[in-house]
Amino acid sequence: METFGFLMQGFAVALQPNYLLLALAGCFIGTLVGVLPGIGPSAGTAILLPLTFQLEPAGAIILLSAIYYGAQYGGTITSVLLSVPGEASSVVTCFDGYPMAQQGRAGSALCVAAVGSFVGGTVATFGLVVAAPTMVAIALQFGPAEQFALMVLGLSLIMVLAGKSVVKALIMGMLGLILGMVGMDPTAGVPRFTFGQMHLLGGLDLVVVVMGLFGIGEILVSLEKKAAPAISASIRSLLPTREEARQSVAPIARGTLIGFALGLIPGMQPSLSTFVSYMAERRLSRTPERFGNGAIEGVAGPETANNAFVNAALIPLFTLGIPTTATIAVLQGAFMMHGVLPGPLLFRDHPDIIWPVIASLYVGNALLLVLNLPLIGIWVSLLRVPYALLYVLILIFTLIGAYSITGSSYGVGVMIFFGVVGYALRKLDFPLAPLVLTFVLGPLIERALRASLQMSNGSPSILFESWTSTVLLVAACLILLSSVPRLSPVNLNEAREDNE
Amino acid sequence: MRGSYFAKLAVVLIGATMMLTGMASAEYPEQGKVIRMVVPWAPGGSVDVFARLMVPGLEKELGATIEIVNLPGAGAQVGMTEVARSAPDGYTLGVASLPGLQTIYLDPARQAAFNNASFTKITLTSMDPEAIAVKADSPFQSIADLAEAARKEPGSIRVAVGGLMGDSHLGGILMEKAIGADVALVTFDGGLTPALTAMLGGHTHAYVGAPPSIAAVAQAGDIRVIGMMSEERNALLPDVPTLKELGFENAVMGASRGIVGPAGLPEDIVAKLDAAIQKAMALPEVQASLKNAWSTAVVAGPAEFQSYWDTLDADTSALMKEVGEQ
Numbered sequence: 164m165e166t167f168g169f170l171m172q173g174f175a176v177a178l179q180p181n182y183l184l185l186a187l188a189g190c191f192i193g194t195l196v197g198v199l200p201g202i203g204p205s206a207g208t209a210i211l212l213p214l215t216f217q218l219e220p221a222g223a224i225i226l227l228s229a230i231y232y233g234a235q236y237g238g239t240i241t242s243v244l245l246s247v248p249g250e251a252s253s254v255v256t257c258f259d260g261y262p263m264a265q266q267g268r269a270g271s272a273l274c275v276a277a278v279g280s281f282v283g284g285t286v287a288t289f290g291l292v293v294a295a296p297t298m299v300a301i302a303l304q305f306g307p308a309e310q311f312a313l314m315v316l317g318l319s320l321i322m323v324l325a326g327k328s329v330v331k332a333l334i335m336g337m338l339g340l341i342l343g344m345v346g347m348d349p350t351a352g353v354p355r356f357t358f359g360q361m362h363l364l365g366g367l368d369l370v371v372v373v374m375g376l377f378g379i380g381e382i383l384v385s386l387e388k389k390a391a392p393a394i395s396a397s398i399r400s401l402l403p404t405r406e407e408a409r410q411s412v413a414p415i416a417r418g419t420l421i422g423f424a425l426g427l428i429p430g431m432q433p434s435l436s437t438f439v440s441y442m443a444e445r446r447l448s449r450t451p452e453r454f455g456n457g458a459i460e461g462v463a464g465p466e467t468a469n470n471a472f473v474n475a476a477l478i479p480l481f482t483l484g485i486p487t488t489a490t491i492a493v494l495q496g497a498f499m500m501h502g503v504l505p506g507p508l509l510f511r512d513h514p515d516i517i518w519p520v521i522a523s524l525y526v527g528n529a530l531l532l533v534l535n536l537p538l539i540g541i542w543v544s545l546l547r548v549p550y551a552l553l554y555v556l557i558l559i560f561t562l563i564g565a566y567s568i569t570g571s572s573y574g575v576g577v578m579i580f581f582g583v584v585g586y587a588l589r590k591l592d593f594p595l596a597p598l599v600l601t602f603v604l605g606p607l608i609e610r611a612l613r614a615s616l617q618m619s620n621g622s623p624s625i626l627f628e629s630w631t632s633t634v635l636l637v638a639a640c641l642i643l644l645s646s647v648p649r650l651s652p653v654n655l656n657e658a659r660e661d662n663e
Numbered sequence: 664m665r666g667s668y669f670a671k672l673a674v675v676l677i678g679a680t681m682m683l684t685g686m687a688s689a690e691y692p693e694q695g696k697v698i699r700m701v702v703p704w705a706p707g708g709s710v711d712v713f714a715r716l717m718v719p720g721l722e723k724e725l726g727a728t729i730e731i732v733n734l735p736g737a738g739a740q741v742g743m744t745e746v747a748r749s750a751p752d753g754y755t756l757g758v759a760s761l762p763g764l765q766t767i768y769l770d771p772a773r774q775a776a777f778n779n780a781s782f783t784k785i786t787l788t789s790m791d792p793e794a795i796a797v798k799a800d801s802p803f804q805s806i807a808d809l810a811e812a813a814r815k816e817p818g819s820i821r822v823a824v825g826g827l828m829g830d831s832h833l834g835g836i837l838m839e840k841a842i843g844a845d846v847a848l849v850t851f852d853g854g855l856t857p858a859l860t861a862m863l864g865g866h867t868h869a870y871v872g873a874p875p876s877i878a879a880v881a882q883a884g885d886i887r888v889i890g891m892m893s894e895e896r897n898a899l900l901p902d903v904p905t906l907k908e909l910g911f912e913n914a915v916m917g918a919s920r921g922i923v924g925p926a927g928l929p930e931d932i933v934a935k936l937d938a939a940i941q942k943a944m945a946l947p948e949v950q951a952s953l954k955n956a957w958s959t960a961v962v963a964g965p966a967e968f969q970s971y972w973d974t975l976d977a978d979t980s981a982l983m984k985e986v987g988e989q
Contacts, residue, residue, distance in 0.1 A: 354772065354774070361774070485860055508879070
């Protein structure tokens with residue numbers, strides 16, 4: 164197999180000390196970038212972009228890609244330990260990862276996340292090598308109508324996140340949709356919900372909102388409790404138990420598939436893959452009530468999905484020159500700056516660059532695992548820091564993070580606002596997950612729908628033109644119908660009684 | 664005696680201050696001061712890459728450090744507002760993309776905090792005409808084919824364009840008018856990338872966008888460029904006819920880029936910057952990168968840039984009124 168030969172040559176180059184060092188540096192910087200709330204992979208790669216000028220093209224791409232997938236794991240650390248998501252894609256990990264940490268199982272969560280990330284990234288890279296053109300051709304079949312259908316399917320799973328009160332979940336879902344509409348109308352070009360504020364013209368930034376709701380909100384809630392010096396439950400072994408490991412296998416497998424598929428499809432974001440994985444795990448589990456209270460599946464699946472997503476998203480860049488996320492656009496910029504045009508001719512014209520890069524993806528994912536497993540002990544010992552000090556540090560980092568994302572103190576104000584909102588919602592026992600899901604999905608669904616309608620001159624029949632979109636929409640309907648019993652008056656009354 | 668002492672002191676002080684100010688502007692750029700180049704888009708995009716390619720040469724020419732600051736948001740509105748509001752001291756510059764920027768301030772709904780007069784035009788750096796492309800295996804081999812199909816079934820031909828009122832969208836509107844038949848223009852809010860993706864997936868029949876956006880796939884032969892919306896044939900794609908030669912009038916549209924500063928920038932600073940930018944653009948490595956990315960470098964100084972901007976303002980305004988955005 165020719166490809167295999169090229170890949171071996173790529174390994175020969177990628178394993179040279181200088182490229183190995185670059186991959187290691189990228190993993191380390193990426194993890195750091197992921198840990199720091201607010202500085203996401205796109206900001207991190209953008210900051211280092213000028214430095215990569217000095218490197219050769221292969222080295223530059225190796226470094227930047229390593230930062231990207233490193234950041235996916237880094238975000239997990241703060242999500243699990245502090246319930247402060249460092250990126251949008253680590254929000255979901257807060258739901259079950261943080262309760263696990265509170266039960267003293269933080270080491271287990273981080274370990275499973277690291278292994279899952281490795282599996283997801285490696286399998287995705289394998290897919291890249293073996294069947295990139297085929298995968299891309301399939302993915303391109305997802306036009307606006309199909310993207311709309313897929314995302315409606317994702318939205319229909321929202322009931323899975325509902326927990327005790329269905330009504331509250333739906334209210335949060337609506338609120339998320341409204342928040343997602345803030346900014347410029349994509350088709351009419353007029354401001355919506357901006358109240359005349361120029362800073363809102365670009366919409367609300369997801370990471371800022373999420374840091375406010377989860378990070379600051381969590382701090383405010385904890386301030387009410389009597390300040391415990393540190394985690395009360397003793398920190399059990401840093402490794403998962405056999406039971407936990409067994410429970411993680413299937414979620415990791417499913418997470419890989421979900422992340423890989425979504426990474427290829429145009430118009431998706433890494434955070435969506437984590438949501439879909441989480442909702443899938445919850446739906447498929449025989450004991451869904453464990454979710455939200457430290458179910459290991461809720462960490463294993465999403466963590467694998469986001470690494471698979473990120474590695475799969477490289478495929479459209481390498482094969483077509485199309486960047487599907489902001490960070491991948493930075494990678495494309497890095498290629499361009501070195502005079503290399505990523506696209507169909509990349510493998511033909513620059514095999515000496517692309518094959519070492521691909522080989523380095525394997526190497527980097529392995530390095531990430533090797534780098535982070537021993538560090539779990541150090542990260543977990545963060546929990547021994549007295550809460551008073553810890554929360555001050557979190558506040559400082561999130562405030563700086565909000566400023567760094569938005570470039571103005573307005574963003575900091577927005578984050579604090581949502582911090583208060585998050586506090587209020589928690590006190591009133593409203594689930595935050597549906598809000599984040601619809602906040603992410605809403606704008607994407609709207610754009611896909613409007614583009615579809617523009618294609619059909621306003622006729623909704625375009626949504627059923629292809630088999631793919633029809634099947635997805637029917638599936639969404641079925642899922643919604645199967646959730647209807649929960650909405651029956653009997654169940655709603657029961658839920659209300661439970662809450663009282 | 665006192666009075667005249669103070670008067671003399673005042674004269675000396677005023678004289679010294681004037682001398683110092685005079686010296687300060689003559690010393691532009693000062694040692695140790697960093698010049699901010701605002702790119703109102705996210706990193707990695709075409710404008711950002713262009714800035715990063717040009718800046719090292721510019722730094723050498725000026726003898727100063729230039730820092731690229733990405734301020735994305737609201738389609739360049741956030742970043743350009745910042746440039747317009749900055750002090751005209753030559754330490755804040757911006758990369759303006761036309762006609763996109765103009766559509767922002769020409770549309771009252773956008774409530775722009777700037778307009779034509781808010782910026783000092785320094786140097787025009789590139790002009791990329793819109794290219795009309797189809798998939799390589801498309802049944803439409805030429806603009807005439809597309810026009811015919813559109814006339815037979817109005818609204819059936821789908822054309823993917825970029826964001827609302829961007830150069831690509833405006834190009835699509837002009838093309839539609841030129842061929843005299845209704846097409847379904849599909850705007851993609853995320854820019855040219857999703858638009859190109861949609862065409863590659865066969866969801867639209869054609870695509871309108873500047874050559875840098877299609878360089879990779881066109882060079883590989885996956886798509887074919889069937890027309891250029893320029894006055895004359897483009898040097899990078901010499902085999903592609905212009906819509907003008909094919910008989911379609913008033914079908915000229917492109918994306919231009921230039922370096923601007925806040926209004927009121929002193930003339931000597933403008934002249935110095937313009938000279939340095941033009942030299943940086945002429946560097947072989949910058950020329951090579953632009954060519955590789957299918958970007959057409961066109962360089963013009965402040966006066967030419969200003970008059971080009973004014974003409975484009977009028978044209979864009981007229982087009983927007985027709986489309987109903989004004």
